[in-house]
Amino acid sequence: xxxxxxxxxxxxxxxxxxxxxxxxxxxxxxxxxxxxxxxxxxxxxxxxxxxxxxxxxxxxxxxxxxxxxxxxxxxxxxxxxxxxxxxxxxxxxxxxxxxxxxxxxxxxxxxxxxxxxxxxxxxxxxxxxxxxxxxxxxxxxxxxxxxxxxxxxxxxxxxxxxxxxxxxxxxxxxxxxxxxxxxxxxxxxxxxxxxxxxxxxxxxxxxxxxxxxxxxxxxxxxxxxxxxxxxxxxxxxxxxxxxxxxxxxxxxxxxxxxxxxxxxxxxxxxxxxxxxxxxxxxxxxxxxxxxxxxxxxxxxxxxxxxxxxxxxxxxxxxxxxxxxxxxxxxxxxxxxxxxxxxxxxxxxxxxxxxxxxxxxxxxxxxxxxxxxxx
Amino acid sequence: xxxxxxxxxxxxxxxxxxxxxxxxxxxxxxxxxxxxxxxxxxxxxxxxxxxxxxxxxxxxxxxxxxxxxxxxxxxxxxxxxxxxxxxxxxxxxxxxxxxxxxxxxxxxxxxxxxxxxxxxxxxxxxxxxxxxxxxxxxxxxxxxxxxxxxxxxxxxxxxxxxxxxxxxxxxxxxxxxxxxxxxxxxxxxxxxxxxxxxxxxxxxxxxxxxxxxxxxxxxxxxxxxxxxxxxxxxxxxxxxxxxxxxxxxxxxxxxxxxxxxxxxxxxxxxxxxxxxxxxxxxxxxxxxxxxxxxxxxxxxx
Numbered sequence: 281x282x283x284x285x286x287x288x289x290x291x292x293x294x295x296x297x298x299x300x301x302x303x304x305x306x307x308x309x310x311x312x313x314x315x316x317x318x319x320x321x322x323x324x325x326x327x328x329x330x331x332x333x334x335x336x337x338x339x340x341x342x343x344x345x346x347x348x349x350x351x352x353x354x355x356x357x358x359x360x361x362x363x364x365x366x367x368x369x370x371x372x373x374x375x376x377x378x379x380x381x382x383x384x385x386x387x388x389x390x391x392x393x394x395x396x397x398x399x400x401x402x403x404x405x406x407x408x409x410x411x412x413x414x415x416x417x418x419x420x421x422x423x424x425x426x427x428x429x430x431x432x433x434x435x436x437x438x439x440x441x442x443x444x445x446x447x448x449x450x451x452x453x454x455x456x457x458x459x460x461x462x463x464x465x466x467x468x469x470x471x472x473x474x475x476x477x478x479x480x481x482x483x484x485x486x487x488x489x490x491x492x493x494x495x496x497x498x499x500x501x502x503x504x505x506x507x508x509x510x511x512x513x514x515x516x517x518x519x520x521x522x523x524x525x526x527x528x529x530x531x532x533x534x535x536x537x538x539x540x541x542x543x544x545x546x547x548x549x550x551x552x553x554x555x556x557x558x559x560x561x562x563x564x565x566x567x568x569x570x571x572x573x574x575x576x577x578x579x580x581x582x583x584x585x586x587x588x589x590x591x592x593x594x595x596x597x598x599x600x601x602x603x604x605x606x607x608x609x610x611x612x613x614x615x616x617x618x619x620x621x622x623x624x625x626x627x628x629x630x631x632x633x634x635x636x637x638x639x640x641x642x643x644x645x646x647x648x649x650x651x652x653x654x
Numbered sequence: 655x656x657x658x659x660x661x662x663x664x665x666x667x668x669x670x671x672x673x674x675x676x677x678x679x680x681x682x683x684x685x686x687x688x689x690x691x692x693x694x695x696x697x698x699x700x701x702x703x704x705x706x707x708x709x710x711x712x713x714x715x716x717x718x719x720x721x722x723x724x725x726x727x728x729x730x731x732x733x734x735x736x737x738x739x740x741x742x743x744x745x746x747x748x749x750x751x752x753x754x755x756x757x758x759x760x761x762x763x764x765x766x767x768x769x770x771x772x773x774x775x776x777x778x779x780x781x782x783x784x785x786x787x788x789x790x791x792x793x794x795x796x797x798x799x800x801x802x803x804x805x806x807x808x809x810x811x812x813x814x815x816x817x818x819x820x821x822x823x824x825x826x827x828x829x830x831x832x833x834x835x836x837x838x839x840x841x842x843x844x845x846x847x848x849x850x851x852x853x854x855x856x857x858x859x860x861x862x863x864x865x866x867x868x869x870x871x872x873x874x875x876x877x878x879x880x881x882x883x884x885x886x887x888x889x890x891x892x893x894x895x896x897x898x899x900x901x902x903x904x905x906x907x908x909x910x911x912x913x914x915x916x917x918x919x920x921x922x923x924x925x926x927x928x929x930x931x932x933x934x935x936x937x938x939x940x941x942x943x944x945x946x947x948x949x950x951x952x953x954x955x
Contacts, residue, residue: 352750354689354757399939406687407896409753410888411939413689414932417885421928427921537881541761544754552750593769600765607758610751611744 306556313462317455325571326454332566333461334523335546337468339558341515342543347553348476349508350488352405355412357539358396358419359513361530363389363520365423368438368530369431378442382521389517390510397509401502404491413540420535437531444525461522465559468515473555475511484508538599545602548609565602573598657793659918663911665801668808669867671906673883674890675815675899676859682832682897683852686742687749689756691860692884693763694730698861699868699875700767701726703776715781727861734857735850743849760880767877775876778868804866811862812903815855819899828852832897860887882928889931893938895945904946909934 316329342356366385370376376384400411423432432438445456475481483504486494495501524530533539542565543558550561581587677691705722712718737759745751779800780786786800819825827848830838839845864883868875890909894901913930920926938945 346750350750352753354753399936402939402943405749406681406753407892409687409689409749410892411935414885414889414935417881418929418932421926425922425925538761541757544757548754592772596765596768600762600769603758603761603765607741607755607762610754610758611741 310466314459317458323450323454324575326458328566328570329563330454330458330461330526331570332563333458333465334519334526335542335566336465336559336562337515337522338519338539339543339546339550339562340469340472340555341512341519343547343552343555343558344472344476344484344515345508345512347547348481348488348555349484349505350491351401351505351508352409353412353512354409354544355414355416355540356512356516356543357416357535357537358412359389359393359516360520360523360539361416361419361423361532361534362392362513363517363522364524364530364534365432365438366517367521367524368441371441372438378444378525382518382525385521386514386518389520390514392517393509393513394506396513397506401505401509416535416537416540420532423535424532433531435532437529437534439529441525441528441530443528457526461526464518464522468518469555469559472511472515476555480504480507545606548606569598569602573601655918657795659911659914661792661795661797662801663914664907665797665805665910666867666871666914667907667910668805668812669863669871669906670886670890670910671812671903672808672859673863673867674887674894674902674906675812676856676863677887678891678894678897678899678902679828679859680852680856681891682899683828684746684831684849686746686752686849687756688742688853688856689753689884690737690759690763690880691856691887692880692882693760694734694857694860695864695867695883696767696875696877696880697730697733697763698726698864699778699879700771700776701729701861702865702868703778703875705729706781716784716786719781719784723862723865726865727858730861731854731858735854738850738853743846760884764877764880771877773877775874777873778865778875779873780869798870800870804870807866808863811859815859816899824848824851885928885931889935892945893934895947898945898947901945901947 313329317326321329338356338360341359342353345351345353345356363385366388367378367381370381370384371378396412396415400408403411422428423437424435426434428434443453444460445453448456476484483494483499486497486499487501487504487508491501520534524534546561546565547558548561549564550559551557578587578590581590673691673695676694677688680686680688680691702722705725706719708718708722708725710718710721710725712721741755741759742752745755786803787798789796789798790802791797819828827838827843830841831843831845831848835845860883864879867883868879872879886909890902890905893908894903894905909931912934913927916930917927
């Protein structure tokens, strides 16, 4: 009895608090992010958030292709690497400024997506996943091939990129980089979100839902798939060239399977098919991986338990933990964290509508929702 | 030059066919694209190293090695069926989820082996003094006996599997399920158990291919060694047609000959061998997207 009243009170309270338009929520999120450097974080902590911004762009581009259009790509590292190498090569051979190389590299990434899309999109489903997974493997072995070492720099890659704001001192440089990546993230996520919810995005969704039916409606499916590939490649390359210029190096690990796998982890953490989900997921991932597991936990262990150096397997265990989380999420909770929150919010709204009917209906209603997307 | 390509290509071809057969078998029966297939190859080599130190209470080191091989292969098969039941089975039917789950499994196995053995590369070979480590000369090319052994075993296994699939009751059940799952269920086939059995077989094939390739050609095991065999097996399977057994045999040999040609003819070809699968995939997709023997692929047009 008492619990029922409490639950009803809580649900009506929560429903009112969370009854904020999503646009305002996004604005609030952005405001908080804008204030991050003002809190006086050190350069290392800022670099974590910068990393989260870049990975969010990559993951959102993966989500646009996979979650919205249903074209499974397991080789998103290819766009990441092409962006990075494109920018680095333009700098190395033509000495172009970073503000020129990034747009050109982004266009190269989009063009590469178009070229790869022609053979890839002749097949679909598992075949497509396999083919896309093969590309980064092969490009990375080409890039590190002996006879091409003069062009691509072999295993070491192309070093000595100028970086974004070389004239500033280190802390201001990090802050400037942070704002730059944040603006990029904001701009590209708005663009992707708008694309995903425009008329084109609806066509993408129709391809995801039923390709044959959308073909029957007179939609040129191949053209829209190529378009989705190109948009995704464009933002993937953007993330890649920003990352290469931040780290001042473009090297074969940019094509690594772990880079292809990262958007998958992040997207499933956040929620597939939402565009904003991967952004939330990227922040969760970056904070967990780079802050909690790399910085906070070792420090706590050192201060409280006198564990001076962590065992050598610690770094291997981190990726294991994340992969297990993804595995469990995919099997048990396939809608992701942000989808879970939106579900909860919808539940609360429904609960508010159903308020007079009492808490038991709300309970049964909650159990009903378990269908998976895609 | 030509002799080298023919002999080494044939030896690799048999093993590649074995590797691809496992991949195509599990796809054909349960429609699971198993991206963890390369991991079973990698796990096989590690288990061979691990059980190789056991001895099994026999004095002859070669016999102990063979026993280690058998135990390792069975362990990998069991691990595969259990992981199948626990992780892939709940999401079966959802393509994206299956792919993500199997990639995750591959990375889990990679990290587990990293935790167990560290980032070192244990040497994998037959015991010292074994006759397999000596070499002979065929057509003027020196070939180790271990490679000939691997080639013969792979062909025998392939033939045995063909007989198993075409003649035995379980093989017939497998073909029935691959043709029509629901009708096969109506005929009283326990598809669950059949899937687990197929997974076992497929992992056993991958582990055997792994052990033979590492003992005769690669020489070292490593936690990252799942990616290359995976790329190989799926490019062979795309070439031969997903779900086709003949295709994986022919595709394996074509891929092996193509790789050896590039490796021997192109200067510093060893570093660029990885590009061969891409070239093969692209040519296949442009010329004949369903593969050499593929039948039931849903096509764009």
